[in-house]
Amino acid sequence: MLTINVAVLLAVIVVLRLRRRTEARSRRDEKLTVVIVLALGVLLAPTAVGQGIADVLGQLAGGVTQAGR
Incomplete structure (x- = not known):
């Protein structure tokens, strides 16, 4: 839980x-x-959120690669 709280704080700062x-x-x-x-x-x-973001970005990159062929 502490990791998520620090991550949220850093996201707000960014x-x-x-x-x-x-x-x-x-x-x-x-x-x-x-x-x-x-x-x-x-x-x-x-975190699970980070893994979800990585999965979405991976699918997006795969879609762009397929569209470029």
Whole structure:
């Protein structure tokens, strides 16, 4: 349960950071956002939600590959 709560908190932080205008971001600010997103990915990956997202993205990628042939 703790993993999901931290993941939700990180997701909220990511959404708030990405809502800011691009011009207002410094290079350091962008790097921090990338680190936060990577941490969110590490927290979500082993959960059922993370596995569901991976399955959906895998099916989407497979559909795009099939459509390109």
